[in-house]
Amino acid sequence: MTDPRAAKDAARVRARARRDSLTDDGVRAFAADAVRGRFLEALVRPGLIPDGPVAGYWPLGSELDARPLLLHLKAAGRPVALPVSGPRGQALTFRDWDPAQPLAAGRYGIHEPGADRPEAVPAVLLVPMLAFDRSGHRLGYGAGYYDRTLDALRAVRPVLAVGVAFAAQEMDAVPCGAHDERLDWILTEREALRFTQ
Template identity: 50%
Template sequence: MAASHSSSLVSDPPAIAEAKQAQRTRCLAVLKDRPAGVDTTLAARLAETLLATQCMHIACVWPLPHEIDLRPLCHQLSTAGRHVLLPDTPPRGQPLTFRLWTPHTPMLRGRFGTQVPDGPTLTPDLVLVPLLGFDRTGNRLGYGGGYYDRTLASLPDVRSIGYALAAQEVDQLPTGPYDQPLSCLVTERETLHFD
Protein backbone atom coordinates (compact mmCIF):
# COMPACT_ATOMS: atom_id res chain seq x y z
CA MET A 1 0.00 0.00 0.00
CA ALA A 2 1.19 3.49 -0.79
CA ALA A 3 2.14 5.92 1.93
CA SER A 4 -0.67 8.03 3.30
CA HIS A 5 -0.87 11.75 2.72
CA SER A 6 -0.40 14.10 5.59
CA SER A 7 -2.42 17.27 5.74
CA SER A 8 0.55 19.22 4.40
CA LEU A 9 1.12 19.65 0.70
CA VAL A 10 3.15 16.82 -0.79
CA SER A 11 4.25 16.14 -4.31
CA ASP A 12 5.88 13.55 -6.51
CA PRO A 13 9.59 13.60 -7.23
CA PRO A 14 10.28 15.89 -10.25
CA ALA A 15 10.87 13.08 -12.79
CA ILE A 16 7.60 11.35 -11.87
CA ALA A 17 5.68 14.65 -11.89
CA GLU A 18 7.02 15.44 -15.38
CA ALA A 19 6.12 11.97 -16.71
CA LYS A 20 2.62 12.26 -15.25
CA GLN A 21 2.08 15.68 -16.82
CA ALA A 22 2.98 14.34 -20.26
CA GLN A 23 0.43 11.52 -19.82
CA ARG A 24 -2.21 13.97 -18.57
CA THR A 25 -2.01 16.01 -21.76
CA ARG A 26 -2.59 12.95 -23.97
CA CYS A 27 -5.31 11.41 -21.78
CA LEU A 28 -7.22 14.68 -21.41
CA ALA A 29 -7.31 15.04 -25.21
CA VAL A 30 -8.75 11.51 -25.49
CA LEU A 31 -11.41 12.33 -22.89
CA LYS A 32 -12.41 15.59 -24.57
CA ASP A 33 -12.63 13.94 -28.02
CA ARG A 34 -14.75 10.97 -26.93
CA PRO A 35 -17.50 9.75 -29.25
CA ALA A 36 -21.12 10.74 -28.68
CA GLY A 37 -23.09 8.23 -26.63
CA VAL A 38 -20.13 6.71 -24.80
CA ASP A 39 -21.09 8.43 -21.52
CA THR A 40 -24.43 6.59 -21.56
CA THR A 41 -22.77 3.23 -22.22
CA LEU A 42 -20.22 3.74 -19.46
CA ALA A 43 -22.86 4.95 -16.97
CA ALA A 44 -24.96 1.83 -17.68
CA ARG A 45 -21.98 -0.44 -17.01
CA LEU A 46 -21.22 1.47 -13.81
CA ALA A 47 -24.85 1.16 -12.66
CA GLU A 48 -24.71 -2.60 -13.17
CA THR A 49 -21.49 -2.82 -11.15
CA LEU A 50 -22.68 -0.55 -8.32
CA LEU A 51 -26.14 -2.05 -7.96
CA ALA A 52 -24.57 -5.51 -7.65
CA THR A 53 -22.81 -4.36 -4.45
CA GLN A 54 -24.33 -4.03 -0.99
CA CYS A 55 -22.88 -0.51 -0.67
CA MET A 56 -25.51 2.02 0.39
CA HIS A 57 -23.43 5.25 0.56
CA ILE A 58 -21.91 5.74 -2.89
CA ALA A 59 -19.70 8.73 -3.62
CA CYS A 60 -20.29 9.81 -7.20
CA VAL A 61 -19.06 12.79 -9.22
CA TRP A 62 -20.97 15.77 -10.63
CA PRO A 63 -19.12 16.38 -13.91
CA LEU A 64 -17.13 19.33 -15.10
CA PRO A 65 -17.94 20.23 -18.74
CA HIS A 66 -15.30 17.92 -20.28
CA GLU A 67 -15.86 14.95 -17.93
CA ILE A 68 -17.99 11.85 -18.33
CA ASP A 69 -21.53 12.76 -17.29
CA LEU A 70 -22.62 10.61 -14.33
CA ARG A 71 -25.71 12.67 -13.48
CA PRO A 72 -28.09 10.03 -14.96
CA LEU A 73 -26.27 7.43 -12.84
CA CYS A 74 -26.77 9.57 -9.72
CA HIS A 75 -30.52 9.65 -10.44
CA GLN A 76 -30.61 5.87 -11.07
CA LEU A 77 -28.80 5.10 -7.81
CA SER A 78 -31.06 7.43 -5.84
CA THR A 79 -34.17 5.82 -7.35
CA ALA A 80 -32.77 2.40 -6.37
CA GLY A 81 -32.59 3.53 -2.74
CA ARG A 82 -28.84 4.15 -2.54
CA HIS A 83 -27.51 7.28 -0.86
CA VAL A 84 -25.63 9.33 -3.44
CA LEU A 85 -22.83 11.45 -2.04
CA LEU A 86 -20.99 14.13 -3.98
CA PRO A 87 -17.57 15.55 -3.16
CA ASP A 88 -17.02 18.87 -1.48
CA THR A 89 -13.51 19.99 -2.39
CA PRO A 90 -11.60 21.53 0.55
CA PRO A 91 -8.46 23.64 0.33
CA ARG A 92 -5.54 21.83 -1.29
CA GLY A 93 -3.79 19.36 0.96
CA GLN A 94 -6.97 18.02 2.60
CA PRO A 95 -9.09 14.96 1.74
CA LEU A 96 -12.50 15.39 0.16
CA THR A 97 -15.66 15.34 2.22
CA PHE A 98 -18.92 14.02 0.78
CA ARG A 99 -22.41 15.50 1.02
CA LEU A 100 -25.72 13.72 0.52
CA TRP A 101 -27.45 14.45 -2.80
CA THR A 102 -31.01 13.73 -3.88
CA PRO A 103 -32.76 14.91 -7.05
CA HIS A 104 -34.36 17.65 -4.90
CA THR A 105 -31.22 18.86 -3.12
CA PRO A 106 -30.14 22.41 -4.06
CA MET A 107 -26.68 22.59 -5.58
CA LEU A 108 -24.14 25.18 -4.46
CA ARG A 109 -21.06 26.46 -6.23
CA GLY A 110 -17.92 24.59 -5.16
CA ARG A 111 -14.21 25.00 -5.81
CA PHE A 112 -12.77 24.70 -9.34
CA GLY A 113 -16.18 25.16 -10.98
CA THR A 114 -17.73 22.15 -9.24
CA GLN A 115 -21.26 21.80 -7.89
CA VAL A 116 -21.83 20.68 -4.29
CA PRO A 117 -25.14 19.52 -2.78
CA ASP A 118 -26.51 21.49 0.15
CA GLY A 119 -26.83 18.29 2.20
CA PRO A 120 -25.31 16.67 5.29
CA THR A 121 -21.78 15.24 5.27
CA LEU A 122 -21.64 11.41 5.24
CA THR A 123 -18.90 8.79 4.89
CA PRO A 124 -19.07 6.64 1.73
CA ASP A 125 -18.89 2.84 1.55
CA LEU A 126 -17.69 3.10 -2.04
CA VAL A 127 -16.02 5.94 -3.95
CA LEU A 128 -16.24 6.44 -7.71
CA VAL A 129 -12.93 7.94 -8.75
CA PRO A 130 -12.57 10.16 -11.83
CA LEU A 131 -9.33 9.89 -13.73
CA LEU A 132 -7.45 10.89 -16.83
CA GLY A 133 -5.55 7.63 -17.37
CA PHE A 134 -5.20 4.12 -15.97
CA ASP A 135 -3.12 0.99 -16.35
CA ARG A 136 -3.94 -2.68 -15.82
CA THR A 137 -2.34 -2.83 -12.37
CA GLY A 138 -4.91 -0.51 -10.76
CA ASN A 139 -2.93 2.72 -11.00
CA ARG A 140 -4.77 5.88 -12.01
CA LEU A 141 -3.68 9.25 -13.26
CA GLY A 142 -5.67 12.10 -11.73
CA TYR A 143 -5.62 15.82 -12.36
CA GLY A 144 -2.64 16.37 -10.07
CA GLY A 145 -4.20 17.87 -6.95
CA GLY A 146 -3.97 14.65 -4.92
CA TYR A 147 -7.53 14.96 -3.59
CA TYR A 148 -8.60 11.40 -4.32
CA ASP A 149 -5.28 9.93 -3.18
CA ARG A 150 -5.62 11.75 0.16
CA THR A 151 -9.26 10.73 0.42
CA LEU A 152 -8.62 7.05 -0.28
CA ALA A 153 -5.68 7.04 2.15
CA SER A 154 -8.00 8.44 4.83
CA LEU A 155 -10.67 5.78 4.08
CA PRO A 156 -8.63 2.54 3.86
CA ASP A 157 -11.64 0.20 4.04
CA VAL A 158 -13.63 1.90 1.29
CA ARG A 159 -13.89 0.34 -2.18
CA SER A 160 -12.61 2.60 -4.94
CA ILE A 161 -13.94 2.19 -8.46
CA GLY A 162 -12.39 4.21 -11.24
CA TYR A 163 -14.22 4.90 -14.48
CA ALA A 164 -12.78 5.84 -17.84
CA LEU A 165 -12.89 5.25 -21.56
CA ALA A 166 -10.95 2.23 -22.76
CA ALA A 167 -8.89 4.67 -24.88
CA GLN A 168 -7.58 6.31 -21.69
CA GLU A 169 -5.55 3.20 -20.89
CA VAL A 170 -1.78 3.66 -20.62
CA ASP A 171 0.70 0.77 -20.79
CA GLN A 172 2.28 1.70 -17.46
CA LEU A 173 1.66 4.81 -15.41
CA PRO A 174 4.42 6.49 -13.42
CA THR A 175 3.53 6.28 -9.74
CA GLY A 176 4.62 8.33 -6.78
CA PRO A 177 4.82 7.47 -3.09
CA TYR A 178 1.32 8.84 -2.31
CA ASP A 179 -0.64 7.29 -5.17
CA GLN A 180 -3.52 5.06 -4.06
CA PRO A 181 -4.43 2.14 -6.35
CA LEU A 182 -8.02 1.38 -7.34
CA SER A 183 -10.06 -1.65 -6.26
CA CYS A 184 -11.77 -1.84 -9.64
CA LEU A 185 -12.06 0.06 -12.91
CA VAL A 186 -15.01 0.20 -15.33
CA THR A 187 -14.79 1.26 -18.97
CA GLU A 188 -17.44 1.18 -21.69
CA ARG A 189 -15.97 -2.20 -22.73
CA GLU A 190 -14.88 -4.08 -19.59
CA THR A 191 -14.54 -4.20 -15.83
CA LEU A 192 -11.11 -4.74 -14.28
CA HIS A 193 -10.70 -5.96 -10.69
CA PHE A 194 -7.45 -5.39 -8.77
CA ASP A 195 -6.18 -7.05 -5.60
Protein backbone atom coordinates in the same frame (compact mmCIF):
# COMPACT_ATOMS: atom_id res chain seq x y z
CA MET B 1 16.95 9.32 -14.44
CA THR B 2 13.45 10.56 -15.25
CA ASP B 3 11.79 13.00 -12.87
CA PRO B 4 8.52 11.31 -11.73
CA ARG B 5 6.71 14.63 -11.46
CA ALA B 6 7.74 15.62 -14.99
CA ALA B 7 6.65 12.22 -16.29
CA LYS B 8 3.24 12.65 -14.67
CA ASP B 9 2.85 16.19 -16.00
CA ALA B 10 3.69 15.07 -19.54
CA ALA B 11 1.29 12.12 -19.24
CA ARG B 12 -1.46 14.47 -18.02
CA VAL B 13 -1.08 16.69 -21.07
CA ARG B 14 -1.38 13.71 -23.42
CA ALA B 15 -4.23 12.13 -21.47
CA ARG B 16 -6.26 15.33 -21.28
CA ALA B 17 -5.87 15.90 -25.02
CA ARG B 18 -7.03 12.34 -25.71
CA ARG B 19 -10.08 12.65 -23.45
CA ASP B 20 -10.93 16.12 -24.76
CA SER B 21 -10.88 14.75 -28.31
CA LEU B 22 -13.99 12.68 -27.54
CA THR B 23 -16.40 15.37 -28.69
CA ASP B 24 -19.31 13.33 -30.05
CA ASP B 25 -22.24 13.76 -27.64
CA GLY B 26 -23.71 10.45 -28.79
CA VAL B 27 -20.50 8.62 -27.88
CA ARG B 28 -20.42 10.34 -24.50
CA ALA B 29 -24.07 9.50 -23.75
CA PHE B 30 -23.53 5.89 -24.83
CA ALA B 31 -20.47 5.60 -22.56
CA ALA B 32 -22.36 7.05 -19.56
CA ASP B 33 -25.20 4.55 -20.05
CA ALA B 34 -22.80 1.66 -20.65
CA VAL B 35 -20.85 2.42 -17.45
CA ARG B 36 -24.13 2.47 -15.53
CA GLY B 37 -24.94 -0.96 -16.96
CA ARG B 38 -21.47 -2.35 -16.19
CA PHE B 39 -21.67 -1.16 -12.58
CA LEU B 40 -25.08 -2.79 -12.10
CA GLU B 41 -23.99 -5.99 -13.86
CA ALA B 42 -20.56 -6.41 -12.25
CA LEU B 43 -20.83 -4.87 -8.80
CA VAL B 44 -24.41 -5.04 -7.59
CA ARG B 45 -24.20 -8.58 -6.22
CA PRO B 46 -24.55 -9.80 -2.64
CA GLY B 47 -21.35 -9.33 -0.64
CA LEU B 48 -19.49 -7.47 -3.37
CA ILE B 49 -20.60 -3.90 -2.83
CA PRO B 50 -20.52 -2.69 0.79
CA ASP B 51 -23.57 -1.15 2.43
CA GLY B 52 -23.59 2.61 2.66
CA PRO B 53 -23.53 5.65 0.41
CA VAL B 54 -22.15 5.67 -3.10
CA ALA B 55 -20.19 8.88 -3.71
CA GLY B 56 -19.89 10.08 -7.26
CA TYR B 57 -18.86 13.37 -8.77
CA TRP B 58 -20.30 16.14 -10.91
CA PRO B 59 -18.55 15.91 -14.30
CA LEU B 60 -15.99 18.59 -15.01
CA GLY B 61 -14.97 19.36 -18.58
CA SER B 62 -14.65 16.19 -20.63
CA GLU B 63 -14.98 13.71 -17.73
CA LEU B 64 -17.26 10.74 -18.20
CA ASP B 65 -20.70 11.59 -16.81
CA ALA B 66 -21.49 9.26 -13.90
CA ARG B 67 -24.85 10.94 -13.19
CA PRO B 68 -26.97 8.29 -15.00
CA LEU B 69 -25.58 5.70 -12.59
CA LEU B 70 -26.01 7.96 -9.56
CA LEU B 71 -29.61 8.75 -10.50
CA HIS B 72 -30.35 5.04 -10.97
CA LEU B 73 -28.89 4.19 -7.56
CA LYS B 74 -30.78 7.06 -5.90
CA ALA B 75 -34.07 5.93 -7.48
CA ALA B 76 -33.36 2.41 -6.17
CA GLY B 77 -33.06 3.78 -2.63
CA ARG B 78 -29.28 3.85 -2.27
CA PRO B 79 -27.83 6.92 -0.52
CA VAL B 80 -25.81 8.98 -3.01
CA ALA B 81 -23.29 11.70 -2.22
CA LEU B 82 -21.14 14.21 -4.07
CA PRO B 83 -17.77 15.62 -3.00
CA VAL B 84 -17.25 18.98 -1.41
CA SER B 85 -13.75 20.19 -2.10
CA GLY B 86 -11.91 21.97 0.65
CA PRO B 87 -8.44 23.44 0.76
CA ARG B 88 -5.86 22.07 -1.66
CA GLY B 89 -4.00 19.15 -0.15
CA GLN B 90 -6.91 18.02 2.04
CA ALA B 91 -9.11 14.95 1.65
CA LEU B 92 -12.55 15.49 0.15
CA THR B 93 -15.66 15.45 2.28
CA PHE B 94 -19.02 14.31 0.94
CA ARG B 95 -22.59 15.49 1.32
CA ASP B 96 -25.84 13.75 0.49
CA TRP B 97 -27.08 14.57 -3.02
CA ASP B 98 -30.74 15.27 -3.59
CA PRO B 99 -31.26 15.80 -7.36
CA ALA B 100 -34.31 17.94 -6.57
CA GLN B 101 -32.22 20.44 -4.59
CA PRO B 102 -30.07 23.16 -6.17
CA LEU B 103 -26.30 22.74 -6.06
CA ALA B 104 -23.72 25.31 -5.01
CA ALA B 105 -20.66 26.32 -7.01
CA GLY B 106 -17.66 25.02 -5.10
CA ARG B 107 -13.94 25.29 -5.56
CA TYR B 108 -12.95 25.23 -9.25
CA GLY B 109 -16.61 25.97 -10.11
CA ILE B 110 -17.64 22.35 -9.59
CA HIS B 111 -21.27 21.79 -8.60
CA GLU B 112 -21.64 20.38 -5.10
CA PRO B 113 -24.32 19.99 -2.44
CA GLY B 114 -24.84 22.97 -0.18
CA ALA B 115 -23.82 23.19 3.46
CA ASP B 116 -27.40 22.34 4.49
CA ARG B 117 -27.05 18.77 3.15
CA PRO B 118 -25.90 16.11 5.65
CA GLU B 119 -22.37 14.76 5.42
CA ALA B 120 -21.88 11.20 4.21
CA VAL B 121 -19.05 8.69 4.52
CA PRO B 122 -18.97 6.69 1.28
CA ALA B 123 -18.76 2.92 1.14
CA VAL B 124 -18.25 3.13 -2.63
CA LEU B 125 -16.34 5.93 -4.31
CA LEU B 126 -16.64 6.61 -8.04
CA VAL B 127 -13.36 8.19 -9.12
CA PRO B 128 -12.83 10.39 -12.21
CA MET B 129 -9.48 10.45 -13.96
CA LEU B 130 -7.39 11.52 -16.91
CA ALA B 131 -6.01 8.03 -17.63
CA PHE B 132 -5.72 4.51 -16.27
CA ASP B 133 -3.75 1.34 -16.83
CA ARG B 134 -4.49 -2.36 -16.40
CA SER B 135 -2.86 -2.59 -12.99
CA GLY B 136 -5.48 -0.36 -11.33
CA HIS B 137 -3.55 2.90 -11.34
CA ARG B 138 -5.15 6.18 -12.36
CA LEU B 139 -3.75 9.49 -13.43
CA GLY B 140 -5.49 12.39 -11.72
CA TYR B 141 -5.11 16.12 -12.06
CA GLY B 142 -2.18 16.46 -9.68
CA ALA B 143 -3.79 17.95 -6.58
CA GLY B 144 -3.97 14.60 -4.80
CA TYR B 145 -7.58 14.96 -3.63
CA TYR B 146 -8.65 11.41 -4.43
CA ASP B 147 -5.44 9.78 -3.21
CA ARG B 148 -5.72 11.57 0.14
CA THR B 149 -9.43 10.80 0.31
CA LEU B 150 -8.98 7.09 -0.36
CA ASP B 151 -6.11 6.89 2.13
CA ALA B 152 -8.23 8.57 4.83
CA LEU B 153 -11.33 6.47 4.12
CA ARG B 154 -9.39 3.19 3.96
CA ALA B 155 -7.78 3.96 7.32
CA VAL B 156 -11.25 3.92 8.92
CA ARG B 157 -13.24 1.29 7.02
CA PRO B 158 -13.26 -0.65 3.77
CA VAL B 159 -14.26 1.46 0.77
CA LEU B 160 -14.62 0.25 -2.78
CA ALA B 161 -12.81 2.58 -5.20
CA VAL B 162 -14.31 2.37 -8.69
CA GLY B 163 -12.65 4.38 -11.43
CA VAL B 164 -14.89 5.42 -14.31
CA ALA B 165 -13.46 6.42 -17.67
CA PHE B 166 -13.75 6.16 -21.41
CA ALA B 167 -11.91 3.16 -22.86
CA ALA B 168 -9.83 5.62 -24.90
CA GLN B 169 -8.28 6.89 -21.63
CA GLU B 170 -6.29 3.69 -21.17
CA MET B 171 -2.50 3.98 -21.34
CA ASP B 172 0.17 1.29 -21.14
CA ALA B 173 1.50 2.35 -17.74
CA VAL B 174 0.42 5.25 -15.56
CA PRO B 175 3.38 6.94 -13.85
CA CYS B 176 2.74 6.44 -10.14
CA GLY B 177 4.38 7.08 -6.80
CA ALA B 178 4.24 5.74 -3.26
CA HIS B 179 1.23 7.89 -2.29
CA ASP B 180 -0.92 6.99 -5.29
CA GLU B 181 -3.90 4.87 -4.24
CA ARG B 182 -4.80 1.90 -6.40
CA LEU B 183 -8.37 1.39 -7.57
CA ASP B 184 -10.41 -1.76 -6.92
CA TRP B 185 -12.28 -1.57 -10.23
CA ILE B 186 -12.22 0.46 -13.42
CA LEU B 187 -15.36 0.65 -15.55
CA THR B 188 -15.42 1.82 -19.15
CA GLU B 189 -18.04 1.55 -21.87
CA ARG B 190 -16.22 -1.60 -23.08
CA GLU B 191 -15.39 -3.56 -19.93
CA ALA B 192 -15.21 -3.90 -16.17
CA LEU B 193 -11.69 -4.43 -14.80
CA ARG B 194 -11.31 -5.84 -11.29
CA PHE B 195 -8.04 -5.50 -9.36
CA THR B 196 -8.92 -6.77 -5.89
CA GLN B 197 -10.69 -9.90 -4.69
